[in-house]
Structures are given as C-alpha cells and as structure tokens.
Amino acid sequence: MKPWQKLLRWFDREGRKLPWRGTRDPYRILVSEIMLQQTQVSRVIDFYRAWMKRFPTWNALAKASNAEIIHSWAGLGYNRRGLALRDIAKHVVHDGVPKSREAWLALKGIGPYTADALATFSLHERRWPIDTNLRRVGGRLWLGKPYPQPVDDERIRKYSASFIQHSPRFYDLPQAAFDLATSICTKTPACSMCPMKDDCLAAPKFLSGKVKTPKQMVKKSIERIHHGKKFPDRIYRGRILKAVRERSAGIDIDRLGQIVDDAFDNKQDMVWLEQMVQRLVQDHLVSRSKQRVTLPR
Ligand code: SF4
Helix, strand or coil: CCHHHHHHHHHHHHCCCCCCCCCCCHHHHHHHHHHHCCCCHHHHHHHHHHHHHHCCCHHHHHCCCHHHHHHHHCCCCCCHHHHHHHHHHHHHHHHCCCCCHHHHHCCCCCCHHHHHHHHHHCCCCCCCCCCHHHHHHHHHHHHCCCCCCHHHHHHHHHHHHHHHCCCCCHHHHHHHHHHHHHHCCCCCCCHHHCCCCCCCCCHHHHHCCCCCCCCCCCCCCCCCCCCCCCCCHHHHHHHHHHHHHCCCCCEEHHHHHHHHCCCCCHHHHHHHHHHHHHHHHHCCCCEEECCEEECCC
16 A cells, blocks of 8 residues: 555544535635634634634625724634735735635735645645644655754655655645644654554654654744733733723723733833834734724724
8 A cells, every 4th residue: 555545544534524624615725724823723613613604705704894803813813814814805806816826825924835735725736735744744754854844845845746646635645644743743753553654764763762852843932021021922912902802992092001911010011012002003903093092993
C-alpha cells in the first residue's frame, strides 16, 4: 500500500467530521480558514455554525456593517479578522470569486497559507498548504527532522508534490495530515500508533527514545505590556471592545478605565487607555466622538 493510501485509510476511520469539510465552496472554506487562524478547532466549530447562519453567502456578508461584524465575531478574538473577511466578501461581490491561487493571494487579508488552502480545497489544485501542523508532519515524514522549521518549507513542498501526485483524493491528504498532527504526530509523537510509521524518516529517531523535546518550539511573540499591568495590552483592548459592544449608546472614555482594569489609575494610565482606544479607532473597531466611544456604524 502506498503511503498516501495508508494516510487516507486512517483518515476515513479516525478523521474529524468538521462542518467546513466535504465542500469546495470557497466562502465556507475561507470563513473556516480565517477563524482557525490563532484559534483552536474546538472553539471555532460553534462560531462557524452561527456565522454561516447569520451570513450564509458572500452577498450577505458584504452587506454587513462594522458593528454587525463586531457583534458576530464577539468571543473569537483578533476582531480585525472579521472585518477583513467582510472586506474580502465585498471584493468578491464586486469582482467575482478569484479563480487561481495568485488571484486569492492578491486580496488584502489573504496570505500564502490561506491562498494555498483555497487552491487545494476549493480549486482542487495539488498543493500542501504549510502551516505549523503540515510543516511538522511533512518535515518528519520526508526530511526526518523531528522539529522542522520554516527554513525547511521549500524542501517539504518539493517532497509533498510526489506524495500527493498519484492520489485521486489529493485534496483530502492535507486534511488527513492536519488530523494526524493534532492527534498522533504531536509535539511528542506517538509513532507506534501512527499509520505512517513504516514510511516516516523521523519515526526511528523518535522510537529509539533519543529525541529530546525542545521546551519552546515556537518563539513566543513579544507582547506589549503597560508598566505595572498584569496582562498584555491585547487583553485590555479586548475588554474595551467588549465594554463598547455591550452598550448600544457607547461609553465615555473616562468611565472605560475602571471597567477594563480594577487598578486603573486616572493619572498614570489615562494616556495608555487613550492610545489603546486610538488604535481601535485606526482598526475600525470603534468610533470616537469627543469623549464618547461607540461601535462604528
Ligand atoms: S511516524 Fe511519528 S513522526 Fe512520523 S508522522 Fe507518524 S507520528 Fe509523526
């Protein structure tokens, strides 16, 4: 049996049944891909279902106001993703659905990974969309590297081409590899349970027990933390947006401080708060008129 056949056989038995799978509809695929950026699958499932009910088509989404998007995205985090998705929908309604990976990539808000995913799952091109999961599986399988890095992507891509080449279900192979990456080929992989163990160059290394698990595989991004505060600014930004979202008439900025931080000090922290609100205004997530902060219309 070919390696890709083993992976698909395992996928058919063990793969996750996710609501955005089994479709070539680029809208459904894009919504799921944008939601899955920096958010776990288990959290995305309910949001995805609710979103598809509220905005079932490109057209429905393109007509949504900023305020509607911010309400619907509430709880998922990284709210700019919702606005970017709506802006892509406007573009699609105006110019049509992109017909190639390059045309997708040309749209603001679509990076190389998302363009590859759309090309694979919607256009059915033979690709291996490389995120951390597919890098880990591909780098282990074909390069024998226990902990592959972004510099390995070019080689992973090259080897993936021959892996998917002869499979009639080539578009399911990346999905199968995602599931393998999250269930078996994890940071410390369970190679003895893996359907690919006889074909994987890294398996003998792991099975020998000699591979050391690095403590930190991905460098933590450095987050801005205001002097004396418990959390990064990102958390307070989320709280500001929540406070504004929950008040249809908005809220005055001098009341916001206490709502987002129990220890808010009017003298020391006001400039910091003003700067965070200003950044939210620049991101079109809130509007400001004098002291009043509201959702954008
Ligand atoms: S054999 Fe081990 S390292 Fe290779 S793909 Fe399977 S789980 Fe990952």
